[in-house]
Amino acid sequence: xxxxxxxxxxxxxxADTLIADFDVVEFLHRVSERCVELLDxxxxxxLVADVAGVLRPMASSSERTEALELLQTxxxxxxxxxxxxxxxxxLSEDLAADADRWPVFAPAAVRAGFxxxxxxxxxxHGQTIGALNLFRSHTGRLxxxxxxxxxxxxxxxxxxxxxxRQARESHDTVSQLQLALQSRVVIEQAKGLLAERxxxxxxxxxxxxxxxxxGHRRRLSDVANELIEGRxxxxxxxxxxxxxxxx
Amino acid sequence: MAAVDGDAASVIDRVCMAxxxxxxxxxxxxxxxxxxxxxxxxxxxxxxxxxxxxLQLTLGQGPCVDAWRTGVPVTEPDLAEPALLRxxxxxxxxxxxxxxxxxxxPLRVGAIRIGVLALYxxxxxxxxxxxxxxxxxxxxxxxxxxxxxxxxxxxxxxxxLLSTQPAHWAEVHQATGMISAQLGVSLDEAFVRLRAVSFxxxxxxxxxxxxxxxxxxxxxxx
Numbered sequence: 273x274x275x276x277x278x279x280x281x282x283x284x285x286x287a288d289t290l291i292a293d294f295d296v297v298e299f300l301h302r303v304s305e306r307c308v309e310l311l312d313x314x315x316x317x318x319l320v321a322d323v324a325g326v327l328r329p330m331a332s333s334s335e336r337t338e339a340l341e342l343l344q345t346x347x348x349x350x351x352x353x354x355x356x357x358x359x360x361x362x363l364s365e366d367l368a369a370d371a372d373r374w375p376v377f378a379p380a381a382v383r384a385g386f387x388x389x390x391x392x393x394x395x396x397h398g399q400t401i402g403a404l405n406l407f408r409s410h411t412g413r414l415x416x417x418x419x420x421x422x423x424x425x426x427x428x429x430x431x432x433x434x435x436x437r438q439a440r441e442s443h444d445t446v447s448q449l450q451l452a453l454q455s456r457v458v459i460e461q462a463k464g465l466l467a468e469r470x471x472x473x474x475x476x477x478x479x480x481x482x483x484x485x486x487g488h489r490r491r492l493s494d495v496a497n498e499l500i501e502g503r504x505x506x507x508x509x510x511x512x513x514x515x516x517x518x519x
Numbered sequence: 520m521a522a523v524d525g526d527a528a529s530v531i532d533r534v535c536m537a538x539x540x541x542x543x544x545x546x547x548x549x550x551x552x553x554x555x556x557x558x559x560x561x562x563x564x565x566x567x568x569x570x571x572x573x574l575q576l577t578l579g580q581g582p583c584v585d586a587w588r589t590g591v592p593v594t595e596p597d598l599a600e601p602a603l604l605r606x607x608x609x610x611x612x613x614x615x616x617x618x619x620x621x622x623x624x625p626l627r628v629g630a631i632r633i634g635v636l637a638l639y640x641x642x643x644x645x646x647x648x649x650x651x652x653x654x655x656x657x658x659x660x661x662x663x664x665x666x667x668x669x670x671x672x673x674x675x676x677x678x679x680l681l682s683t684q685p686a687h688w689a690e691v692h693q694a695t696g697m698i699s700a701q702l703g704v705s706l707d708e709a710f711v712r713l714r715a716v717s718f719x720x721x722x723x724x725x726x727x728x729x730x731x732x733x734x735x736x737x738x739x740x741x
Binding site: 439441442443445446448449450452453454456457460461462463464465466467468469474500 | 628631633666669670672677681692694697698700706732
């Protein structure tokens, strides 16, 4: 396959993956691997900012310890640190000459066998959410035609990440909705169960459930569930008396 | 509490009303479901629609139950069709309530189903391709509204606009708990017994449940 065809095939592959349910870590690993195949680099890694703005390594083209450590050392300095904070591509054509610029990162990268590095911003909705790190074994910069491809890879990594975040947020809401719907039913069932077992009114049964939950600092729906499943006996509810403080 | 207060008509009710206008239908209802069981009617265009939605809880059958289970839209252009094999009890009761055709669209979030948007028509006839597509879009809108509302609710709470469950619903579940204690059976079985009485005596589930809760009716071990 000629190079252009491989690039197109890679983007089609990623577009397909985005449609189906996918594992974001696996996806970002694949992006890193494809970078090594398509671009003139020896290793690639993806760093993503967490809610506190700390860059976390999410994926890399190899599990080589030195390469992973290089990703991890970039929270105070380094190309990804700069790239994430100013939203632009940051590069070093000769890491051996950049020890003043990045005193920790540059020597470590040279020791790991790298001569130059690129950090490409992962942007979405006008925001930089992380950086794609390309490590090269010789000095110099990416050839001109490779620059838009590297940005394309960073963009698709960003889209994949956002896609997953949105899916996860809506799934959280769905679980919450189902839990809330279910807990109302469980509480009513527990009221009925207790009213019948203790031969008290529905209001009294509810008062006892609430009193127990309050006294034991438990959620009403959890108490109701435990009564229904038999993990809490009727004797826990035989009076509305509060338990001793500190109980 | 009334299921739908005039001025407090929820945003979900408005979706149902929009659905009836867009598709020239007679009614629509949005059910929230968990594990295939109706857990609340979050919206309805009128009390008649609520009765039909609730009927599916009593009977454990109907288009909403099927749409939830299969995850795909379920349509029935003529409930009065004598050869109709699915939901015999539901079809008969729905026709008695003035409903002739029904179209149920599952509310899906990926592989998870959170409920069903059911559209009802008083005359026979199916949806054409455009109307069917509109139904899919309306279901999609309903999913976003429900999740949008719920995203603003507390971690343990159900959003107020989604909890338009009328008071008699509570009695159905209370009665289930009581029957479970009376007969020493599981809640699932107790609910089946409650349904069976309602079906056998041809009374609404809420009436039978009201009798159990008021201790006018006590189920005996068979």
